[in-house]
Amino acid sequence: MFSFFKKKSKETPAIAPAPEAVATPATEEPTPVAEAPVVATPEAEIIEEIVTAAPLRAEQKRSWLQKLKAGLSKTSTNLTTLFVGAKIDDDLYDELESALLVSDAGVEATQFLLDALKKKVKSEKLTEAQQVKDALRALLIEMLAPLQKPMVLGRHQPLVMMIAGVNGAGKTTTIGKLAKHLQTHHQSVLLAAGDTFRAAAREQLAIWGARNDVTVIAQESGDPAAVAFDAVQSAKARNVNVVMVDTAGRLPTQLHLMEELKKIKRVIGKGMEGAPHELLLVIDGNTGQNALAQVKAFDDALQLTGLIVTKLDGTAKGGILAAIAKTRPVPVYFIGVGEQIEDLQPFNAEEFVDALLS
Structure with missing residues (x-):
């Protein structure tokens, strides 16, 4: 069901559990955290191959x-x-x-x-x-x-994903599900709790981290950009494959918060050139044209690379994907129709239309 690309080396280094990071003060250029010793690996030829997950029964x-x-x-x-x-x-x-x-x-x-x-x-x-x-x-x-576009893994080490969305879209739950999917593709994952405003958001992400045996970088308050920066440095030091940065839920009309998202993106780039490599927006399929407005606003601010559409179960607004395709065709990596891990699956245009017209 899943078709991803990843780069594979002949030997995979052991990944030590990452300690909780203490985020740096709120600055445009936060000080890097002290890096743990990197596990040495012999030089190996890096090859690119197609990795296909075991098909669904x-x-x-x-x-x-x-x-x-x-x-x-x-x-x-x-x-x-x-x-x-x-x-x-x-x-x-x-x-x-x-x-x-x-x-x-x-x-x-x-x-x-x-x-x-x-x-x-x-x-x-x-x-x-x-x-x-x-x-x-x-x-x-x-x-x-x-x-319909597959997510490409292994292009960078680590691959850094920044994930945005309004409150209630299912962002944090989606991050937990996506982390589990990445693990099935033999990807080690580190989560950054960039929503430093809400204790509930950090706690929810911590629960998903414990459930998936994934390290979560978090702090009680402070600069979300510093948390994201620390997470990237920690992942680089430990040869983690994927960093997923959660961000505070916000409305696109909250301009000061949108500016903060831009800052997080800039600071991540200072921690690793070219990062973040994926800028994902989680949208609630039930919100219809409001979801389209969110796609436009977040794309203008961040230059989105992909969408995850959640809560399509029970919606009368399934046509929103046609609106997105015609007015702002950002790739849809995944769609969700329920609460279970397996209820988040890659978007397939033919399957979606058949379900729509059957």
Whole structure:
């Protein structure tokens, strides 16, 4: 189910447990923490290979597709009932337009799909409702396909991920699930509790760290950028593969907090050239057009590399991915339809559309 790239050496160094770091004072250029001795490794040729996780068992695959279909059922009902015994006329197109808008596909994506569908119906001389539905399926897959992109591992050591999102989007829980997925790809992970404002956020991340046997760099208060910097230095010293930096949840309209995100990004870059390598935004699939506004605002501020869309279970706003694809096509790495670890899976355009139109 997962297709990642990683770089593999002939010998893998042992990774010592990292101590809790004491973050430096709030400065633009925090002082590095004292580095633990690096485990020496012999020089080895670095090769690049495709690593594919063990495929989901047949029953696991069915379970995932059933959960996805159930999660999108409210959106699906609005779309699929239109084609039951329908005539191919203006009334059908009007009803389809309303259904797409209600699903939060957005005006631009909706108009594009309707124009393309009418053209396809005319050029291919489609006369049956099922044929029109199949044509819509093909158009939706074509629209969403550019969002389907695998996460690439092993490009840097460590690979630094900075993860943002508004409060309530499921950001911290998603970080815990993603850490577990990375471990299944033989990646060692270190978490940075960059939300220094809320004790609950640090505690939640600590719980996920304990559950996954992952070190968490945290402090009770202070500069989140310093915590992120310390985490990167700790990971470099211990040859950890991936650093995931949690950040405080905020609304894109809170300009002073958005500026702080930019500062965290800059300070991480001072700790490791070229980092952060992944800038991910976690969005709640239930928030529809508000989620699209978040994507635009955070992308403008941080230049996002990927999205994780959570809480698609039970939403009537599944069309939001079409709006994202048409107006701000940031890759969707993962989608989530539940609370379990296995309920977070890589985004697959064909599976998503089939669940939407089944």
